[in-house]
Amino acid sequence: MKPTLSRIIFAAILAFIALHFYGQRVIVAEEFALGTENARKVESRDGKEFTASYVKNMASIIEGIVNHSSVSAPDPQYLLWLGNSQLHAINQFRQGDHIAPYWLRESLACSDCIVPLGFSLPNANFQEYLAISQYVQANVPVRAVVMELAYVQMREDALRGDFTPIMTQELQGRIGSTKIGREIISRWEQSGDKKSSQRFSGLEGFIQKRYEEKLNSTLESNWPLWANRSSLYVNFLGDLYNLRNTVFFIKPSTVRKGIKSRSERNMAALEAILADCRRKEIPVIVYIAPVRQDHPIPYDAKEYDDWKKEVAAASARHSALFLNLEQLVPPQYWGSRDGETLDFMHFQGEGHKLVAKALLPKVNELLGKCQCGPKGGI
Amino acid sequence: MLFNTVSYLLFLSLSVLAYWLMPAVYRRWLILGASLFFYASWRIEFVFLVCFSAFVDYWFSLKIYDAKHPVKRKLFLASSLSINIGLLLYFKYTYFILNNIEAAGGLIGRDWKLAVGNIILPLGISFYTFLSISYTIDVYRRLFDPTRNFGVYLTYVLFWPHMIAGPILRAHELIPQIERTHHFNADHMAEGLRKILLGLFVKVALADQLSPLVDDAFSIAPSKLGGLDVWTMAFSFGFQIYFDFAGYSLIAIGSARLLGIHFPENFDWPYLAVSPRDFWKRWHITLSSWIRDYLYLPLGMQRFRDSSEGGINVDADRAGKRLRLTVALLLAWFIMGLWHGANWKFAFWGLWHACLILAYRICKDRFLFISGAWRSVAGWCITLPLVMLGWLPFRADSLDHSLQYMARVLDISSYGGVGFRESFYLLAFMIMAGMLVTRNFLKIYENAVIPAWMKYAGETALFGVIIFVDFIFLRPVNQFIYFQF
Numbered sequence: 089m090k091p092t093l094s095r096i097i098f099a100a101i102l103a104f105i106a107l108h109f110y111g112q113r114v115i116v117a118e119e120f121a122l123g124t125e126n127a128r129k130v131e132s133r134d135g136k137e138f139t140a141s142y143v144k145n146m147a148s149i150i151e152g153i154v155n156h157s158s159v160s161a162p163d164p165q166y167l168l169w170l171g172n173s174q175l176h177a178i179n180q181f182r183q184g185d186h187i188a189p190y191w192l193r194e195s196l197a198c199s200d201c202i203v204p205l206g207f208s209l210p211n212a213n214f215q216e217y218l219a220i221s222q223y224v225q226a227n228v229p230v231r232a233v234v235m236e237l238a239y240v241q242m243r244e245d246a247l248r249g250d251f252t253p254i255m256t257q258e259l260q261g262r263i264g265s266t267k268i269g270r271e272i273i274s275r276w277e278q279s280g281d282k283k284s285s286q287r288f289s290g291l292e293g294f295i296q297k298r299y300e301e302k303l304n305s306t307l308e309s310n311w312p313l314w315a316n317r318s319s320l321y322v323n324f325l326g327d328l329y330n331l332r333n334t335v336f337f338i339k340p341s342t343v344r345k346g347i348k349s350r351s352e353r354n355m356a357a358l359e360a361i362l363a364d365c366r367r368k369e370i371p372v373i374v375y376i377a378p379v380r381q382d383h384p385i386p387y388d389a390k391e392y393d394d395w396k397k398e399v400a401a402a403s404a405r406h407s408a409l410f411l412n413l414e415q416l417v418p419p420q421y422w423g424s425r426d427g428e429t430l431d432f433m434h435f436q437g438e439g440h441k442l443v444a445k446a447l448l449p450k451v452n453e454l455l456g457k458c459q460c461g462p463k464g465g466i
Numbered sequence: 467m468l469f470n471t472v473s474y475l476l477f478l479s480l481s482v483l484a485y486w487l488m489p490a491v492y493r494r495w496l497i498l499g500a501s502l503f504f505y506a507s508w509r510i511e512f513v514f515l516v517c518f519s520a521f522v523d524y525w526f527s528l529k530i531y532d533a534k535h536p537v538k539r540k541l542f543l544a545s546s547l548s549i550n551i552g553l554l555l556y557f558k559y560t561y562f563i564l565n566n567i568e569a570a571g572g573l574i575g576r577d578w579k580l581a582v583g584n585i586i587l588p589l590g591i592s593f594y595t596f597l598s599i600s601y602t603i604d605v606y607r608r609l610f611d612p613t614r615n616f617g618v619y620l621t622y623v624l625f626w627p628h629m630i631a632g633p634i635l636r637a638h639e640l641i642p643q644i645e646r647t648h649h650f651n652a653d654h655m656a657e658g659l660r661k662i663l664l665g666l667f668v669k670v671a672l673a674d675q676l677s678p679l680v681d682d683a684f685s686i687a688p689s690k691l692g693g694l695d696v697w698t699m700a701f702s703f704g705f706q707i708y709f710d711f712a713g714y715s716l717i718a719i720g721s722a723r724l725l726g727i728h729f730p731e732n733f734d735w736p737y738l739a740v741s742p743r744d745f746w747k748r749w750h751i752t753l754s755s756w757i758r759d760y761l762y763l764p765l766g767m768q769r770f771r772d773s774s775e776g777g778i779n780v781d782a783d784r785a786g787k788r789l790r791l792t793v794a795l796l797l798a799w800f801i802m803g804l805w806h807g808a809n810w811k812f813a814f815w816g817l818w819h820a821c822l823i824l825a826y827r828i829c830k831d832r833f834l835f836i837s838g839a840w841r842s843v844a845g846w847c848i849t850l851p852l853v854m855l856g857w858l859p860f861r862a863d864s865l866d867h868s869l870q871y872m873a874r875v876l877d878i879s880s881y882g883g884v885g886f887r888e889s890f891y892l893l894a895f896m897i898m899a900g901m902l903v904t905r906n907f908l909k910i911y912e913n914a915v916i917p918a919w920m921k922y923a924g925e926t927a928l929f930g931v932i933i934f935v936d937f938i939f940l941r942p943v944n945q946f947i948y949f950q951f
Binding site for chain 1: 508653690
């Protein structure tokens with residue numbers, strides 16, 4: 089059948105009507121990733137944030153510290169607390185709930201003497217921990233490091249595109265001081281993720297880039313549907329993701345097998361952090377992240393056990409304190425992602441208190457008690 | 467100018483509108499002006515280079531045509547080819563040549579390092595050089611009388627839909643279309659729009675979404691990967707480059723169609739090829755046809771075909787002829803490999819395909835006992851993985867990495883584990899399955915007796931989905947892969 093213009097015109101009309109209605113269902117990428125039952129929490133004191141779950145916000149916090157605008161105490165000790173979304177998300181958030189770094193800070197004898205910088209990224213891997221720890225140490229005196237380790241993080245790989253703004257030559261040099269660091273940087277250089285974070289990266293070096301940016305900006309200002317494209321993109325990818333899960337029966341409880349080469353890279357990055365901290369005499373606490381215990385965990389049992397042993401051994405090698413908190417949070421403090429599917433990663437506000445309470449004596453032991461009097465808190 | 471941008475769509479719309487509104491006598495100038503603007507959207511200074519190169523070929527072609535003495539004709543041809551190839555060698559192969567000289571010196575303990583300044587590779591130089599070469603040779607062969615209008619010739623070289631990355635058209639296929647007055651035809655407009663929409667879909671929704679996964683996979687050291695990982699990478703990159711280049715070609719063909727100009731198809735479901743020779747009748751058809759007529763057959767001292775269609779499709783019947791054609795094949799593919807990039811890994815890729823074709827020639831008559839349909843299936847099962855493996859050197863960082871990837875494929879013990887998320891393997895499988903289903907569906911659809919209204923509604927809905935997806939995914943995150951050639 090010969091193509092006709094009318095078909096294209098009707099197709100375009102149908103498409104734009106569909107886009108209009110599709111765009112009204114707004115999915116925030118982050119909410120989609122966390123699930124509707126989980127809320128991201130950012131903590132602050134005196135209007136100054138000390139936790140972050142985006143790289144750009146970590147950079148803002150660090151900048152504030154460097155400019156002496158972040159805390160009121162003259163010589164605060166910074167504790168760098170690295171984690172994934174378990175550190176910054178609260179399941180079934182209620183007024184008065186806070187995340188673990190907040191409770192730790194509140195419970196410490198002097199809330200401004202020891203500042204836990206809770207830096208976490210969704211699905212963070214240990215290679216990103218290495219990058220963040222080097223970034224923070226380059227700018228701020230870090231007195232101790234705490235790392236939350238979840239087995240599912242071993243399946244993640246490489247640095248995400250969000251790291252672009254902080255990846256200066258200096259930082260790349262710091263990260264690249266170890267073999268795994270060099271591998272991370274080398275892959276970063278070739279990374280498609282880095283490219284896709286730059287909107288017009290395909291036009292680098294083209295004169296066209298200038299007027300393409302102008303055109304896009306004009307369209308965004310004058311055409312709401314065009315301005316809504318990033319939301320449409322998130323919607324679409326989210327729907328594809330759900331379709332994939334439906335077609336292949338993938339659920340949060342589906343057992344995730346280890347990916348050997350990724351695991352090796354992540355463990356090498358962990359060793360690099362531990363070795364670096366040991367060399368600089370920065371005490372480290374490493375803890376196995378709490379996992380809900382009332383359902384079979386979504387990991388291969390043997391792989392998971394072997395991994396915990398490996399982490400314990402690495403901690404011992406580098407004189408880091410190892411804690412296994414996997415059973416810390418009781419079943420009643422867990423929930424679901426979206427009202428239906430189980431959430432194995434994110435617990436309720438009470439769970440965060442428990443984590444802070446478990447770490448408090450160890451942190452006090454490592455950093456020493458402040459001169460100020462004892463405080464309440466957890 | 468990248469095709470997958472808002473500015474290109476605006477440029478195209480304005481050009482097409484102006485073209486049909488303007489009196490026919492000015493249309494050629496509009497195309498020329500638009501093409502110059504199109505190329506200048508990359509870097510304005512290289513417009514002068516391409517115009518200079520075009521003028522040189524235009525001038526020499528007239529000299530070839532007017533010369534009576536065969537020696538003089540040959541001399542003019544040689545001069546034109548030397549300048550074209552010289553420019554290509556300078557811009558594209560200087561670093562490659564110098565690096566190899568340095569490496570050779572290193573082998574004998576000499577320091578032969580030579581410093582040159584920063585040489586920027588002009589966009590599309592490989593393609594417009596081939597265009598120019600084919601024009602000059604066609605004039606020499608007396609297949610085509612050269613145009614005596616430099617504006618026409620410049621338009622032929624610079625015509626924006628095909629200038630950067632093909633399809634590579636012969637002068638006798640394009641110049642008459644440039645000179646002819648076209649009449650507005652709504653069906654041609656519809657056809658052009660269809661191809662552009664489909665091309666954008668294939669580029670932005672398929673190729674560009676595969677790109678970060680493929681880039682990430684190839685950033686891992688080969689020694690850390692297993693055999694299954696390497697196969698998946700080979701297939702995934704094979705799909706990426708196909709969608710990328712086919713997408714580009716569709717947009718180019720569609721853009722030309724909006725102006726009433728016909729371009730031949732450049733791809734014909736290459737991953738359904740049942741033999742290596744069949745693959746080269748389906749992949750980058752205009753390039754393989756060019757190689758056939760200007761390299762392969764002349765090197766093999768055979769009669770050329772004079773068409774940008776058909777691909778490489780030549781058999782030899784006599785032993786002497788066979789040997790000559792074999793040498794010609796290896797040489798032509800070696801050159802074609804290097805044409806793709808100044809690196810030995812591209813030469814390896816070229817020779818890989820030459821060896822596949824040679825192996826096919828040797829083996830094909832031994833399997834005639836297998837019935838036609840099964841022979842096709844068997845041929846596809848053998849051809850597809852070998853073609854996909856051939857993409858590894860194309861994408862790998864170096865020849866060394868390419869060989870390491872191949873070694874992983876041959877290492878049976880490496881097939882135990884996985885190096886990527888499960889979805890990466892699944893995606894490669896689903897794309898292949900999707901391609902098979904789509905092709906078979908289209909075949910059935912073409913022959914099925916379906917009420918016209920149903921076909922109309924179905925195609926409208928399909929293009930509605932394509933436009934929907936194009937709108938969401940249109941962003942110039944990646945260039946077209948073939949732009950680097």
